Amino acid sequence: MALAFDPSYIDKSLPVPVGRQLYGLMSYLLSHGDLPKGTKLPSVRQMARDVGIAQATVSQVYQDLRDAGLLEMRKGSGAYTCLSIPQQSDHGRGSLRTDIEILLNKAERLGINRMTLVAMVNAQAQLRRTRSGLKIVFVAVFEGPGADYVDEIRPVLSPSDRISIVTFDHLRENENARKRCLDADIVLTFLHRETELTAIIGGANILGLRFIPSNNTRKALASIDPRARVAAITQLEDYIAIMRPSVQRFAPHVADIRVGWSYAPDVEAVITESDVVIYATGADHITRLVRPGVPCFEYRHTPDPAVLENELVPRLTKLREALERPDMGAREGEGERSTELHQGEMKQ
Structure with missing residues (x-):
């Protein structure tokens, strides 16, 4: 490739x-x-x-x-x-049944009867409900979409975890926001902004997440009439060149695509002359320029499920183990703080 x-x-x-x-x-x-x-x-x-x-x-x-x-x-x-593509394992009950079968086989090899295994699972589930959660910060570009991304990440977190949002702009301007990130157990952001975030809060434990186009976005693009004149509008100038290939990726049948910047002098004319309007996250203010009856939707991304399962969950598991077992010492990852600091935070 x-x-x-x-x-x-x-x-x-x-x-x-x-x-x-x-x-x-x-x-x-x-x-x-x-x-x-x-x-x-x-x-x-x-x-x-x-x-x-x-x-x-x-x-x-x-x-x-x-x-x-x-x-x-x-x-x-x-x-x-230099980035690896995460591979997503099968999801759903079928995959869970396979995991349970593996667990049963392992217990049998260790000489653990099934009743004891059930008791161990119940005890672990109870511990999951009662243990102290992790402090997590998600650094977003725009606050509104960032809240949606957090909702999509939340299912893989423990019920006791606390996750909050801060934007890059606020982080640059506000010392308290930077301190919140430094005090967090882990800071999440977009993969391609991880280096940028490190330059702002170099002492934090940062993990960049890969994002992919959402299912709703893919379906909306696939349903566009091939004869339509499409306007693809972005809020960020840096990503103006990606709008056409992003649309064509899931709507290869559409030929007439005109891209634009949401603050360009001719953006209103571009939108007025179009049969379908697609806007990148953050450019929702252009919807007021769209004629009634004209299809208009956001090109929305979502956290890659493979990354959440294969990268985020294992990282969180290690952090929990470090918090619950002081003998493990400092947490893994660059810019880690000692377990003693976390113990002090948990007492406060």
Whole structure:
């Protein structure tokens, strides 16, 4: 698999620098796409030729992506993806029955009878209800959507866990917000913003989560009439170049797609001339410009279930063990605080 996209995704007529467009496009593909770790990217020269922009611009974009932790530069070899794609295991009762069968087999091998096993499970369930929860902070770009993301994360948390939200803007401006993150057991954010967050609160235990388009978004895109004139509007200039491929990914039958920035002078004209309007998260204010009867919906993302199951849950489990067993010492992860600090917090 290789990184490939239509050069027309970079629109030189837009009031957004081409380098900024390319960075946004590539950062999205590298953090939200399905490129396996170690995938070789086009060379700077090849990318510049394909897109039709200066090599110096592409070189700077690659350096910025490297600094953001989204790719690695190998001397004499080029640029490669450095993020692993999580694999989601089967969900539902069928998978749970398999897990129970494995547990029963393991208990039998250890000589534990079934009644004792049931008692152990009940005791663990009771402990889960009564033990002190973790303090978790989710750092969002926009507060409203951030609350929705937290609701989607909450099912994998313990009932006693406490999770709160703060935005990047508030974090930069407010010392108390930064302190709340530093005092948290873990801070969650978007995968492609993990490096940015680390620069703001370097002492925190941070985990970047991969997000994918939601099922409702996929269904809405697939249902668009192929003859429709579609407007795809973003709030953030950095991601203006990703709007067209994001729509085409689930609506390949749609040909007429015009992208725009929500604060551009011509955004009202773009929307007025369209049969369907799609807006990126945070750009909901443009809905007032949409004519009555014209389909209009948000291009919404959701936390990748595979990441929640295979990365977040194991990380939380280790944190709980560290809190409940002082002999384990400091929590794992960069910027950890000692168990004694957490014990002190729990007494307060």
